[in-house]
Amino acid sequence: MSPPTKSKYEMAKTVVSTIGSVAAAAMVARSVARDYLPPEFQDYLYFGLRGFINKFSTHLTMVIYESEGLSDNEIYNATQIYLTDRISNDIHRLKVSKSTNDNKINTTIELNEEFTDIYNEVKFMWRLVSKKTPTREYFSYETMTQTTKSDEWSMVLTFHRKHKDLVMNEYFPFILNYSKTKNQQDKTVKLFTIDKNNGYSKYETSWTSVNLDHPSKFATLAMDPDVKEKVMKDLDRFVARREYYRKVGKAWKRGYLLYGPPGTGKSSLIAAIANYLNFDIYDLELTDIKSNSDLRRLLVSTANRSILVVEDIDCSVQLHDRDTVEEAKASARKKDDDAAAPKITLSGFLNFIDGLWSGCGDERIIIFTTNRKDKLDPALLRPGRMDVHIHMSYCTPSGFRLLASNYHNLTQHNLFEEIENWIRKVEITPAEVAEQLLKDDDPDIALRGLIEFFEVKKKENEEAKIKAQEEEERLAKEKEKMQQDKLVAKEDNLDAKEDEKKQESNESNKSESDENDDN
Template sequence: MSSSDSSSAESCLATVKMIFTTVASVAATAMLARSIVVDYLPGEMTIIIEEFEGFVHNEVFEAAKTYLATKISPFNKTIEVSKHEKENNYNVMLERDEEVMDTFNGVKFRWVFHCCYVKSKKFHNPRDLNSMLRSEVRSFKLNLHKKFKDVALKSYLPFMVKRAKLMKQEMKTLKIFTLDPDNMFQTYGDAWTSVILDHPSTFKTLAMDLDVKRNVIEDLDQFIQRKNFYKKLGKAWKRGYLLYGPPGTGKSSLIATITNYLNFDIYDLELTAVKNNSELRRLLISTANRSILVVEDIDCSIELKDRIIDEPPRESDETNDPRYNKVTLSGLLNFIDGLWLSCGDERIIIFTTNYKEKLDAALMRPERMDMHIHMSYYTPSTFKALALNYRDVEEHQLFNKIEESIEATEVSPAEVAEQLMKTDTVDKILEGLMEFLNFKKTKIEQDKVKKEEQDLEIKSTITKGAYYVDEQLMRNDRVDKVLEGLVELSKAKKMDNDQDKVKYEDASNINL
């Protein structure tokens, strides 16, 4: 190779090196410029967090409302404060258009509470709860730099939701919710109205059979610890309890006790106020997690007929059919364990009844009513606990006699408690309780004898009636004459019974 050729090759190589160096320098400059733009030039984004997501409350909105109350600073000009007379803490919330700043792992986040008033009430979008007759739509706006979007979504917001749950549990004041008839057709959340639940009942003070009480406590403890277990089985995290027994045996007190024990709110559902199955589902999904839904006197609330015949067939086009305008057994069963119940977690459903035998078997099976709790008449084993709670008495010479009388008498805890609440000395109170139990026992025996006499009288009347009927049937061959004779006989017997009743009442008045 000549010297000229070698020189030309070196020249070309130098040119190529210069080109690559220039390209690398330009690329580096571009990357540096991009970094400068990202880091120093405006790149803010906004995350909108509305109060409702479709049909349900937005968990992130509720968490932000609780969490941001702790971030209010002297720079905030307006805040909202509320407190119920039975609450220990003040409820603080941002007023509309107020801002707060928060820092998480060195990243700054700016929050703004936004309210938008809706003038028209005619617009209705069934998929958007915010459009349904609301006068105000509320949301939070979270402003941040674009490059911290993943930090916000994957770390900051989950941290805030978890922190808010702990704060709510620490500050929670138990409430009982009931249906608000004036707002039944407003938004889902507005259908319920609440008051503070300040019931003092606990498992320690509850007059209840000790073995039954222990079983209930163990079942509740197991339920609240089995979130992963229910998820593994593919079942909704809920539990059903049926409380049954005579009036005054403590069903309502047990519900209040469970509420205090779990720190769950109560939703008291009156089925007679619900128009149809669709409205029932709507009310269900508006209840909160960690709550107890109560339907008292389920056998008296609505007429629950056979679920096969209580609804029109699916192919029916009669939308005005009256069978659609009521709550049915089929709708109630779907309400208890259907797909709609999976819209929430950690829920308890409690039904109460005085007459368990009146309920449909489909309503009482496991996975609907998982545990049946018999609230029975008073037993000797629970008397000492009640005496200790009401009168601070552990032992007394009358205890054995009282327990024997309780065992021989059908008496409710409410009746015993009424006697123990009388204002007198302990001796007088227990003596009065003995007299009450003896009177109750005597009355039960008298009622039993009276019922037996009535049964004998009814049998005798039926026998005599059958004789008179036979006699009438034998008097004439014509059917019309026989029937007329039976009518006349019935009138005469009724007149005789009325006269005997008057004579009996007159004699009773003379004896008095």
């Protein structure tokens, strides 16, 4: 070994030995301090030493905690999503998880694992840390669940302090936007329904969810093509107008009314909208809600980018504040029944869809369905509450061709013309056509079965029209008879009053006559 090489070797050996001695001394000092010094003095030394080292450090550290009080920290959740997509081969430990409701396996950084991210040619060091805290319970209004925690998780970000403005003004906003887009792309659409037994107290209701696996898409929806295109354009326009809604001072929401006979595809259209926008569905059953305050609380607990559905609005609950005198008297005779009935008023419901509470959230769609549009209160139908009215009609020739393509991969058949002629003459719903097409895998047998069904349906419709006409005539006769009875009763009442007046007059005359005789 040459003298220069030997000299370098001895120097390296001395440095390593010195580092080892210092490390050993530090460990001894740490052990002695931990065993013999009070905790307050230990903290004083620790923070003093850290403050001394920080004076010479060129780096800045930011701590992003998992939650702030009872609310989740949006930046923490965003960094989890962002860093998951940035994981490289340099990381040696990953945490793998999959919940029951998720369709994919998730990977994230393991505890205390470090990861370097580069943004605008600047290095950022990330590390996931956790520390033990006293066990505590709290109720989350965002997830509507009771949670117990004994660990405090946080993401630690370290970077050169000269890039602080870059982090606050560009890096964090970039992470938030990235995670929002990614989360929406990978989102599993859920269907929420009311759960009476899962509230904060036994007297409250809350939402519970399942995955929405409904396969309905606009491409397979048996609707009029023009109406379908109109709906899709309106949805695209709505989701792209965030700044416009803010500019005009209007809540970012859109109301739809789907009306038409049963079986015309109202529920399928709702599922298609949810799949198209990747929005969750909240199925609101008004009969499960006790009061206007419960209605407001449920509204506040719904998430942004969601669809609120109120089906069969005409018959789900009586929304009338403006009773006639007769209705008021009838209500007075049913106090016991009214005490058990839902206490949602029309004014409370309108405030929910178009008042101050409607602004609690962004990018929401409210969909109402009804079989009888004429039975709805006019106050519900005006723009701002139900902005778009969509008539779900009976099956059309174009709707039938789409169903034939979906169910039997048919674009042409020698029976199509006959079936389309039947469709123009007989009212039949898309659901009924689909049911007939499902009955056999052989297209010829299925289509001939559909033609036979048309013949049966025609007779049923004619019989139904005759019954409806007879019922209408019966009601008209009953109404006429009631009017006649009222008229007769009125005449009898007048005659009775006239007889009473005559009797009073006769008695008065007789009394006067008796007085004259006495005189």
